[in-house]
Amino acid sequence: MSVWLPSAPCTPGACVEPARAAAAVPRAVLRLTAVVALMLAGIALSPLGGRIPAEWVRRWCRAIVRAMGVQVRFTGTAAPAGGLLLVANHVSWLDIPLLAAVRPARMLAKTEIRQWPVAGPLAARGGVLFIDRDRLRALPETVARITGALREGAAVAAFPEGSTWCGRAQGRFRRAVFQAALDAGAPVQPVGLRYRQSGGGPSTAAAFVGEDTLLASLWRVARTRGLVAEVEIHAPIPPGAHPDRRSLAQAAQPVGPEPAWTHAVLVS
Numbered sequence: 001m002s003v004w005l006p007s008a009p010c011t012p013g014a015c016v017e018p019a020r021a022a023a024a025v026p027r028a029v030l031r032l033t034a035v036v037a038l039m040l041a042g043i044a045l046s047p048l049g050g051r052i053p054a055e056w057v058r059r060w061c062r063a064i065v066r067a068m069g070v071q072v073r074f075t076g077t078a079a080p081a082g083g084l085l086l087v088a089n090h091v092s093w094l095d096i097p098l099l100a101a102v103r104p105a106r107m108l109a110k111t112e113i114r115q116w117p118v119a120g121p122l123a124a125r126g127g128v129l130f131i132d133r134d135r136l137r138a139l140p141e142t143v144a145r146i147t148g149a150l151r152e153g154a155a156v157a158a159f160p161e162g163s164t165w166c167g168r169a170q171g172r173f174r175r176a177v178f179q180a181a182l183d184a185g186a187p188v189q190p191v192g193l194r195y196r197q198s199g200g201g202p203s204t205a206a207a208f209v210g211e212d213t214l215l216a217s218l219w220r221v222a223r224t225r226g227l228v229a230e231v232e233i234h235a236p237i238p239p240g241a242h243p244d245r246r247s248l249a250q251a252a253q254p255v256g257p258e259p260a261w262t263h264a265v266l267v268s
Helices: 025-051 054-067 095-102 111-115 119-125 136-151 176-184 214-223 245-252
Strands: 071-076 084-088 106-110 129-131 155-158 188-197 227-233 265-267
Touching: 025 054, 025 214, 054 071, 054 095, 071 095, 084 095, 084 136, 084 176, 095 106, 095 188, 095 227, 106 111, 106 136, 111 119, 111 129, 129 136, 136 155, 136 176, 176 245, 188 245
Parallel strands: 071 227, 084 155, 084 188, 106 129, 106 155
Antiparallel strands: 071 265, 188 227
16 A cells, blocks of 8 residues: 555445345346446447447446446536546445546546456546556656646546545545646536435445445445435536645535535436
């Protein structure tokens, strides 16, 4: 573990709750099978790259989340075209397709994701910008690559907390990725991600934290009934609105783990 790498105190044993109303094993298996089928379809179509319509990508991302039995609610402001830095708090592997459903983007991800089954090859073919979190010297090069992508008009999605949190607690946004937006003169669009139990309060069932394994997390989500993902899309922060990356990161940081959901629903 790198001495500079952000880490969260959240652990599966202390923070992640079991399913309150577990789905039957056959239903959970069907959910996982559907997700694998969607991922394989994505791998098969990935050579087409930018020729795939953005709306198709959004629908595919939403389909992955819904195939796991998770309801999705989007609220807020639609993402603009052109170079854009999308930033969000980080709770779960579900955050990745949810953020891509806001706007298809080049994801900034840890190099370990390359080794994930099915998802790893798909991420590599999809133009993910991998960051070696154990090498501080590699950070300026990563920032320069993000800057270049933004200047070319691409959207780049990042989770500036640098680690996943359980959802009832959150970390602070790290500043480095915001330097890319400043250098490229690109807007920053904050997105808040929350998970709830249908008809109830917050849920940590989707959290992917600590020593939790991907397979264990996938199975837990597949067995959870009534899980709802809420995606709050905030208005973009225009270029020049903040003089440095510190103030820009603070402006993009979600206010807290339990915001008021007051915007009109765009998609449900």
